[in-house]
Amino acid sequence: MAALPRRIIKETQRLMQEPVPGISAVPSETNARYFHVIVTGPEDSPFEGGLFKLELFLPEDYPMSAPKVRFITKIYHPNIDRLGRICLDILKDKWSPALQIRTVLLSIQALLSAPNPDDPLANDVAELWKVNESEAIRNAKEWTRRYAMDN
Amino acid sequence: MSAVVDERVSDEIEALEAILMDDVVIKRVGDVPDIIETVVHPSTGDDTDQQFVCVTLEVKLTPEYPDTSPDVVLRNPRGLDDALLATIHSQIRNKLNDCLGQPVVFELIELIRENLTERNLPSGQCVICLFGFTAGDVFIKTQCYHHFHSHCLATHLISGLRNYQEEYEILPNWQQMNVSPYQQSCPVCRTIVTCDVESLRKAPPPQESITAAPFCVTDELKVTIADLQHKMSALLAQQRAKGGVVSTGYTGPPPLTITTPADNQNNVVATNGPPAAKPEPAAPRQNGNASNSNSSPGSPNGKSGYRGPYRGFNRRGKPGRRGRGNAR
Incomplete structure (x- = not known):
């Protein structure tokens, strides 16, 4: 693998030394562009108390193109599909090199607090979120409890 | 609330508008001035090309102003780092206390301008490379x-x-x-x-x-990293045991594709493995390629509907781009 760009090194260093509360990210042993991530479910959201595992990969021309991020822990959310793929504009056309691993993960955490069923990736979830929000939230809590909690 | 404006305030507003003209915005509630807003630049004569920093000063007047201090906010700082902003903020607080009972907006503008003039070079980092601006940089x-x-x-x-x-x-x-x-x-x-x-x-x-000095992993950092990696794989193992992992049983194309040639080789090896018994991401040593190991390019599950949302992801991986002229 080609030498790691200094920007990636700087970001990694800072992630280790000044971690963002509620988010941890660590490079894999074998690939410095592949990060293991844990995002905690935000307070006052149906995901509160959950520990969600994600994977994040920095493509060759990062930061000129967006990191690839995916949930590994199952999550009931209208903008996250059953493969854990995330519908978030900054991961696609709204990417900017001024964003970083930490800001991307913060945005994903914010997406958990503010689901957007009008721009769905998981259609069935989004549908329920629109017609019966309280049931959808109940489902999201149940999935969080079942899959993302410690006990 | 009376609509009568204190004379000290109306005089100050009049002066501000006369001197700053278009550069000051007075927001009013009814007839009463409420917010005074202006962008402050360093003094460089009229040479705007030499102005590398600026900040928007917003002064929200209280009903009792100037006998009580207005609320002062600095917005849209450009080229200013947090330390300098903190300095300016504390100077503003002192100034507000000193000037209680008299109009203060001109004083604030002057105070900020002096600071900007003194530090008229971008501080902080280039957000693209995360390095600072040093002598010789273009x-x-x-x-x-x-x-x-x-x-x-x-x-x-x-x-x-x-x-x-x-x-x-x-x-x-x-x-x-x-x-x-x-x-x-x-x-x-x-x-x-x-x-x-x-x-x-x-x-x-x-x-x-x-x-910049080359990066080396300190022992301390090594421990942090190892701890975290351990914690992550433990969590993953636990969640997998509960059936809480997304890709369990999924044999379609890799949701995240790693495109370096080395990874592709691993990919080929991985696809020879048992198709449905995947959950690679757990195996701590293999994690670098985890997202690839569950890939079977061309597997029956690789439906075209799947490609939609991820289209942007592999742009770089395309072997060759057809050159096209202007995209109109």
């Missing part, structure tokens, strides 16, 4: 007062255009007609900018990117 100030190494901004603008063209190419004809043309934008605030990429790209890369 950098540029955008119209929106954001600073980048010319080299870095050129890279951003070139890839921005390339990404646009690639997205454009894969659109059906009828959609191409409705696409708005490519516009350069500021990486920080997305304001539309106009830059001459050709001259920017001639600039050398930032000094620090060459001179």
Whole structure:
């Protein structure tokens, strides 16, 4: 693998030394562009108390193109599909090199607090979120409890 | 609430409008001045090209102003780091206390301007490379007062255009007609900018990117990393045991694709494994390739509907781009 760009090194260093509360990210042993991530479910959201595992990969021309991020822990959310793929504009056309691993993960955490069923990736979830929000939230809590909690 | 405006306030507003003219905005509630807003620049004569920093001063008047202090906010700082902003803020607090009972806005503007004039060089980092600006660096100030190494901004603008063209190419004809043309934008605030990429790209890369000491992992950091890695794989194992992992049983194409040649080789090996018994991401030593190991390119599950949302992800991996002219 080609030498790691200094920007990636700087970001990694800072992630280790000044971690963002509620988010941890660590490079894999074998690939410095592949990060293991844990995002905690935000307070006052149906995901509160959950520990969600994600994977994040920095493509060759990062930061000129967006990191690839995916949930590994199952999550009931209208903008996250059953493969854990995330519908978030900054991961696609709204990417900017001024964003970083930490800001991307913060945005994903914010997406958990503010689901957007009008721009769905998981259609069935989004549908329920629109017609019966309280049931959808109940489902999201149940999935969080079942899959993302410690006990 | 009476609509009668204190004479000291109306005199001050009148003076501000007379002197700053279009550069000051007075927001009123009814007839009563409520917020005074102005962008403060360093004193450089009238040479705006030499102004590398600025900040918006917003003064919200209290009903009792100037006998009580107004609320002062600094917004949209450009080229100023947190330390300098903190300094200015504390000077503002002192000034407000000293000037209780008399109009203070001119004093505030003057105070900020002095600070900016003294520090009229971008501080902080280039957000593209995360290195600072040092002597010898070639950098540029955008119209929106954001600073980048010319080299870095050129890279951003070139890839921005390339990404646009690639997205454009894969659109059906009828959609191409409705696409708005490519516009350069500021990486920080997305304001539309106009830059001459050709001259920017001639600039050398930032000094620090060459001179910075090489990175080495300290023992302390090694422990942190190992701890975290351990914690992550433990969590993953636990969640997998509960059936809480997304890809269990999934044998379709890799949701995240790693495109370096080395990874592709691993990929080939991995696809020979048992198709359904995958959950690779757990195996701590294999994690680098985890997202690939569950890939079976061309497997029956690789439905076309799947490709939609991820289209942008593999742009770089395309073997060759057809050159096209201007995307209109």
